[in-house]
Amino acid sequence: MRNRVRIMIPLALAGLLAAACTDGGGTAAPPSQSQAGAATAQADPDSLPRNETLYTTGTQWGPPANYNPIREWDSAVGTKGLVYETLFHYDATAAKLTPWLAESGSWTDDTTYQLKLRTGVKWSDGQPLTAKDVAFTFEVGKMETIPYHNLWDWLKSVEAVDDQTVKFTFSKANYQEWDFMLYSRSILPEHVWKGRSEKEVLDGVNDNPVATGAYTFMSKDQDRVVLKRRDDWWGKAALNMEPKPRYIVDIATPSNEVAMGLLLQKGLDLSNNFLPGVANLVKGNFGLSTYYAEPPYMLSANTAWLVPNTTKKPMDDPAFRKALASSVDVKKIVEGVYGNLVKAASPTGLLPQWEQFVDQSVVGASGFAFDTAKAKKLLADAGYKDADGDGFVENKDGSKISLSLIVPSGWTDWMESARSIAASAKTAGIQITPDFPDFNALVEKRQRGDFDLLINNERQLSNSPYTYYEYMFQLPVQKLQNTVNFARYENKKAWSLVQELDQVRTDDIEGMKKITSQLQQISLDDLPVIPLWYNGLWAQSSTSVWKNWPSSAGGAPKTPAVMWRNWIELGGFETLTQLQPTGS
Amino acid sequence: MRRYFGRKLLIYGLTFFVAVTVNWMIPRFMPGDPVSSMVARANVTQPAAVEAMTAYYRNLFGLDQPLWRQYLNFWSALLRGDFGLSIWAFPTPVSTVIGGAVPYTLALVVPSVLLSWVVGNRFGAYAARRKLLDNTVLPVGYLLTATPYMWLAVLLAWAFGVLAGLFPVAGGYSFSLRPTWSWTFLLDLLHHWALPFLSLFLVALGGWAIGMRNMIIYELESDYSTYLAALGAPSRLIRRYAFRNAVLPQITGLALQLGVLVAGALVTEIVFAYPGLGSLILKAIQNKDFFLLQGTFLFIVLGVLIANFIIDIVYVVVDPRTRAGMAGVRA
Numbered sequence: 001m002r003n004r005v006r007i008m009i010p011l012a013l014a015g016l017l018a019a020a021c022t023d024g025g026g027t028a029a030p031p032s033q034s035q036a037g038a039a040t041a042q043a044d045p046d047s048l049p050r051n052e053t054l055y056t057t058g059t060q061w062g063p064p065a066n067y068n069p070i071r072e073w074d075s076a077v078g079t080k081g082l083v084y085e086t087l088f089h090y091d092a093t094a095a096k097l098t099p100w101l102a103e104s105g106s107w108t109d110d111t112t113y114q115l116k117l118r119t120g121v122k123w124s125d126g127q128p129l130t131a132k133d134v135a136f137t138f139e140v141g142k143m144e145t146i147p148y149h150n151l152w153d154w155l156k157s158v159e160a161v162d163d164q165t166v167k168f169t170f171s172k173a174n175y176q177e178w179d180f181m182l183y184s185r186s187i188l189p190e191h192v193w194k195g196r197s198e199k200e201v202l203d204g205v206n207d208n209p210v211a212t213g214a215y216t217f218m219s220k221d222q223d224r225v226v227l228k229r230r231d232d233w234w235g236k237a238a239l240n241m242e243p244k245p246r247y248i249v250d251i252a253t254p255s256n257e258v259a260m261g262l263l264l265q266k267g268l269d270l271s272n273n274f275l276p277g278v279a280n281l282v283k284g285n286f287g288l289s290t291y292y293a294e295p296p297y298m299l300s301a302n303t304a305w306l307v308p309n310t311t312k313k314p315m316d317d318p319a320f321r322k323a324l325a326s327s328v329d330v331k332k333i334v335e336g337v338y339g340n341l342v343k344a345a346s347p348t349g350l351l352p353q354w355e356q357f358v359d360q361s362v363v364g365a366s367g368f369a370f371d372t373a374k375a376k377k378l379l380a381d382a383g384y385k386d387a388d389g390d391g392f393v394e395n396k397d398g399s400k401i402s403l404s405l406i407v408p409s410g411w412t413d414w415m416e417s418a419r420s421i422a423a424s425a426k427t428a429g430i431q432i433t434p435d436f437p438d439f440n441a442l443v444e445k446r447q448r449g450d451f452d453l454l455i456n457n458e459r460q461l462s463n464s465p466y467t468y469y470e471y472m473f474q475l476p477v478q479k480l481q482n483t484v485n486f487a488r489y490e491n492k493k494a495w496s497l498v499q500e501l502d503q504v505r506t507d508d509i510e511g512m513k514k515i516t517s518q519l520q521q522i523s524l525d526d527l528p529v530i531p532l533w534y535n536g537l538w539a540q541s542s543t544s545v546w547k548n549w550p551s552s553a554g555g556a557p558k559t560p561a562v563m564w565r566n567w568i569e570l571g572g573f574e575t576l577t578q579l580q581p582t583g584s
Numbered sequence: 585m586r587r588y589f590g591r592k593l594l595i596y597g598l599t600f601f602v603a604v605t606v607n608w609m610i611p612r613f614m615p616g617d618p619v620s621s622m623v624a625r626a627n628v629t630q631p632a633a634v635e636a637m638t639a640y641y642r643n644l645f646g647l648d649q650p651l652w653r654q655y656l657n658f659w660s661a662l663l664r665g666d667f668g669l670s671i672w673a674f675p676t677p678v679s680t681v682i683g684g685a686v687p688y689t690l691a692l693v694v695p696s697v698l699l700s701w702v703v704g705n706r707f708g709a710y711a712a713r714r715k716l717l718d719n720t721v722l723p724v725g726y727l728l729t730a731t732p733y734m735w736l737a738v739l740l741a742w743a744f745g746v747l748a749g750l751f752p753v754a755g756g757y758s759f760s761l762r763p764t765w766s767w768t769f770l771l772d773l774l775h776h777w778a779l780p781f782l783s784l785f786l787v788a789l790g791g792w793a794i795g796m797r798n799m800i801i802y803e804l805e806s807d808y809s810t811y812l813a814a815l816g817a818p819s820r821l822i823r824r825y826a827f828r829n830a831v832l833p834q835i836t837g838l839a840l841q842l843g844v845l846v847a848g849a850l851v852t853e854i855v856f857a858y859p860g861l862g863s864l865i866l867k868a869i870q871n872k873d874f875f876l877l878q879g880t881f882l883f884i885v886l887g888v889l890i891a892n893f894i895i896d897i898v899y900v901v902v903d904p905r906t907r908a909g910m911a912g913v914r915a
Contacts, residue, residue, distance in 0.1 A: 047760055047761055047762075047768060048760040048761075049760075050760065053760060055759060061867070062672055062673050062867055062871075063673050063676070063681065063684070065670075065673040065674055065675065065676050066674070066675060066676075074674065144633065144636045145633065145636050145637050145640050146633075147633065149633045149636075150633060202640075203644075203674070203675045204675075205675060205676075219762050221684070221756075221763070221859070222681075222684050222685060222756075222859040223754075223755055223756070223857070223859050224755070224759055226762075249759045249760070251754070251755070251759055253754060253857060254854055254857050254863055254866075255854065255857075258753065258754045258857040261741065261742075261745060261746050261753040261754065262753060262754055264746055265745065265746060265749060265752075265753060267752070267753075267754075267759065439621070439870070440617070440618070440621040440871075440872045443620060443621045443624045444617055444620055444621070447620060447624070480620070480634065482623065482624055482634045483624070483634075
């Protein structure tokens with residue numbers, strides 16, 4: 001008897017445990033839904049009704065530290081786009097600027113741009129928006145540490161002609177960059193910002209922002225920021241638009257796993273994180289959707305490039321770079337590492353949205369594709385031979401080639417990709433070792449040009465392929481290369497073509513094509529950077545509370561569903577106006 | 585008595601000085617430069633603007649001065665209670681960032697350590713020499729201590745959070761609430777706190793229970809217990825004496841545990857996305873935020889020192905031998 005009890009107790013415990021687990025299998029009502037039921041408790045401002053709130057994540061990785069629209073890189077989510085607004089929005093599908101705070105704008109002569117503001121736009125403190133505010137915003141750029149300070153290299157003056165009209169006079173009209181400025185810069189209220197010192201403008205927290213946008217900040221905490229819709233927003237009448245969620249809560253999730261957990265609990269409506277294996281969830285019955293129901297699932301946001309350091313041997317040799325490009329099996333990365341969540345890039349590296357600028361005849365004649373045999377032949381023709389028989393080619397002078405490819409530690413998809421690149425380069429006879437330094441260490445090496453190869457994707461979709469060519473060719477090469485031309489590639493002709501492109505009117509597509517075609521020729525002949533794949537505009541949306549998410553299906557909105565900084569004015573805002581509550 | 589505490593305080597003072605110095609050194613000798621990565625995030629294209637920004641921030645954080653100056657500045661700022669600005673959550677002062685996180689960590693760590701210690705000791709003592717319990721509680725205890733903490737936490741989050749939907753998987757409180765002194769909010773706070781607490785509590789519990797059980801068995805077999813039993817004392821009394829003796833090493837263990845537990849809370853806070861010091865440490869390291877890292881470490885150093893000091897006092901109270909020793913020194 002005694003012995004039996006002894007055996008029975010652990011068994012009973014195990015049974016209890018198993019029961020607890022199987023109980024878990026049955027889907028109990030998630031807590032979020034019971035909150036949706038409590039939507040009637042609207043009178044309580046401290047508890048947000050689920051059916052009027054949009055929960056998002058994937059932009060912030062830390063506490064919302066400031067509401068400063070000048071700090072476009074670390075301000076709280078929505079500071080630009082939801083709270084502060086820009087003169088125009090940019091519609092990437094139609095490739096055109098949409099008037100926003102501005103009613104219209106046009107070049108009155110070659111170097112003069114005239115802007116008409118909408119009437120009836122008010123700041124959140126009741127003051128009207130005037131041309132003076134716009135002029136003030138651009139004047140702020142005269143301060144040296146302001147990110148758009150370089151505008152004043154080619155802008156001569158900005159002047160408020162009357163309350164609704166602003167006149168910009170340029171010393172050199174960089175049309176392409178100017179369009180970018182028009183939809184990228186938040187307009188500031190002069191009556192609030194006037195008199196702020198450079199330190200305050202650049203580093204100020206800017207609590208309780210006075211702005212024109214459709215939302216205001218309601219509260220924040222270490223891991224979230226809460227925005228509330230303004231019901232007196234000017235756009236309701238002027239644009240006939242209204243963002244549907246009354247509240248937006250943006251959550252800083254510490255890892256993608258947590259985002260995934262929240263998404264499955266239906267406590268999250270939109271995740272702009274990279275979630276590996278999300279394809280299975282989209283196909284399964286989890287109420288999740290992405291832009292495309294089939295590969296590549298996501299829109300393309302930017303190009304991931306393999307950047308060779310062109311100041312080092314043998315990467316200084318275009319023939320070697322071409323061989324390297326042909327040796328990389330991008331398809332294997334797209335399928336094996338990403339499970340088809342991304343698309344292989346075209347040899348030009350230009351995003352699909354810029355397809356009209358791709359000169360197919362140039363690509364046909366000079367493009368490259370994965371071909372190990374060709375890579376081997378290119379190496380042999382250029383004089384890279386494997387003399388010591390270790391399976392890897394040597395430099396022309398006989399010294400060993402051993403390159404390291406660096407990607408940030410912890411970026412698991414890129415780490416896998418780097419391993420894959422090393423493996424496929426090996427079959428062509430190029431020795432590459434993947435290395436994973438800490439992100440900050442990588443940034444430092446990248447700036448100083450102290451690397452062999454790296455992967456980078458920091459240039460996002462924009463209004464013009466100009467931004468991509470600036471990324472490839474910008475000169476002069478500095479001691480520290482911060483954001484562009486990490487390859488330290490020097491080609492004066494290419495850079496002067498890029499500057500020429502900048503001065504082509506944005507509506508002169510043919511004129512742009514003529515130059516981009518020449519630039520493609522150079523980029524394909526010389527391969528200063530090697531395009532790999534198009535990174536996705538990661539967007540997983542849950543249809544449990546909000547529906548009508550953007551998708552490729554007929555009738556659905558085509559704007560991106562995204563809260564990333566600098567993307568809200570690229571259609572992220574329009575997506576909010578198209579949402580519908582699932583309950584109704 | 586005074587000499588005892590005087591000596592202790594001196595040791596603590598020295599430890600503090602060394603810890604703070606090491607704390608100042610470590611981030612500065614890590615590879616990478618916080619200002620250049622901060623500026624890199626700003627995505628400025630114009631080289632001139634980059635230089636202007638870099639110089640400006642170097643000056644702002646005092647990183648353009650020689651190392652010995654930085655070190656002196658660090659101490660003088662520290663004594664004024666100024667931890668500087670966080671680089672990661674720029675421009676929030678470090679003290680504000682830490683202030684927001686400390687309540688969560690304390691609310692998590694203190695109850696789980698103390699409760700698991702009390703419950704574990706009681707339980708272990710009770711289980712010792714009781715065959716039935718010994719055969720059931722002990723294996724479970726071994727299982728709990730041997731489980732890798734990370735794994736247990738993920739399992740709890742997955743089972744009770746994602747599958748059963750009983751508990752939230754992220755945040756210190758619901759994303760739909762604002763902090764107020766209402767019952768809804770407090771209950772919600774508790775709801776979010778439960779799983780992380782449980783994971784910490786369970787893992788620590790097993791260890792304490794096993795330790796106590798072994799200690800009690802040892803004490804019950806010692807001469808004084810046998811003597812007491814021979815005198816005919818009731819076994820309750822003998823157990824009480826055994827418990828008093830057995831608890832002393834456990835107190836030392838508790839002091840050690842307090843230091844280790846902040847590291848334990850780090851994993852907890854990451855798995856459950858709980859906003860405490862642990863997640864701050866991780867972020868500070870990832871972003872090379874010298875000042876935040878210094879602040880959090882300083883806080884931990886202070887916490888461990890204070891906890892140890894309290895344990896020292898407790899020792900004097902509970903262990904007559906310490907008091908006797910001090911008296912002997914004086915005599």
